Amino acid sequence: MRSLHLKRALQDIRQNRLLNAVTISTIALSILIVSAAVLFFINTTDMLESWRRGIRIMVYLENDLDKAQRHAIEARIGKVYGVQTAEFISKETALERLRAQMRRQSSILDGLERNPLPDAFEVQMIPTARNWEKAEDVAAKLEALAGVADVEYGQRWVERFVTLFSLFRMTSYAMGGLFFIASVFIVGNTVRLILYSRREEVEIMRLVGATERFILAPFYLQSMIQGALGGISGLVALLIMFMLIQSKIQAVSVTGLVNLRFLSPGLLTAIVVASTLVGWLGCHLSLKQYLKV
């Protein structure tokens, strides 16, 4: 019986090719936009998480401090609340790191007469203090220590970015909701049009003793196929776009800091299942209305 319904559903799709193509394209577009937003959130969240994990304060020391003075500063840094570790980075190590980061451009460092970088401590925060307010607090305390020339806790702009990101996330939720409603509406409309064109056939089926379930099952299947095909098409389009963007980023990124990832297999499956359900829901609402008439 199921194969019979499936045969009918596929027959309907073939007979109403244009209508079905429009519906599938609309679902694909909605899925593309919503999944693109999801993909953006995932990668941005990844990036924010890595930045959050990497909140650190660089404490630059005054020149010409001896070893004992350095140890004294290290001890005082360790006593500041919020500090987990303080690693000493000598000016030589700092220069080496800079050289490694600059890779091919590092030759410009060869011309230096003396190392201009200061000795420093790289301060890592305890997990509960890994936020920007706490970082600011700790930085102020560290800056007040004797022997400290300067304190740097870059990435303050990240805080602003997080706020902006939250706003964008809210907008995307609303947008996703709108696309969901639009997709349901469009699937429902397609079903209604097909049902209208086949109303005589439906009536005949009722006259020969077909159950409502028998009559309507192909419509449900057809809508679910539309939903699934729309979902898969949207994700394929997203994958192509993702690969293009990734290749562009890899071409311009020297340091390889940007490490993008695509949607996980679980999430891809969930999106296809969701778009299939959108098809089912559109059909269900449309048929519910039809059966009331």
Add this chain to the structure above:
Amino acid sequence: MSETSAKAAIIRLFHVYRQYHAKNALTDLTLDIYRNEFLFVTGPSGAGKTTLLKLLYRGEKASEGQVLVDGINISRLARNRIHLLRRKFGIIFQDYKLIPTRTVHENIALVLEAAGRNARYVRKKTASVLRTVAMENRQNAYPPALSGGEQQRVAVARAVVGDPTIILADEPTGSLDAKSASLIMGLLKAFHTRGATVVVATHDRALIRSIPARVIYLNEGQLTAAPTI
């Protein structure tokens, strides 16, 4: 009504009314149709013949009164049970009511598929019925490619493929030439001989004369002559 006739009746109507916008299409109709009877329902256009048939298969609901089919009061039949009632019937319409986008075979097989029969049975039974109505060579044709007579033979095949207890035919020969009409009536007579109850609504007197059967007359929704066996 005697005890015996009550037992033999497969369809019973008690004081049935059917109204459309305060106008009576059927008025106080009381009627028994007997098991394995061949019955003609006749009368002028608009007399209520089609309305009467529709009441039997719950195409419409009686405004008042009771309709019993095979012991079931169909006036009280729940919507989700109507398909079970309709499987007792094979219905033939003047305009054939075939699905134009499905082949002859698919149109007939639909009845069995809807009843949940397995594919093998559907194939076998459909082929057998197609042979009975001499349409086995056109089984892959679509209805619009058939003549009126052929379409009605397909409609007859569809009506009988599910082995219904009752065959209802609403002006089955109305759009056909004499030869095709005679063929259709021959088929109906044959299915009646095999045990089906056949009810034919027609205003064609020649058709009524062609088969010895009970005839009831409707005029303006009322029985104008007492039914006789």
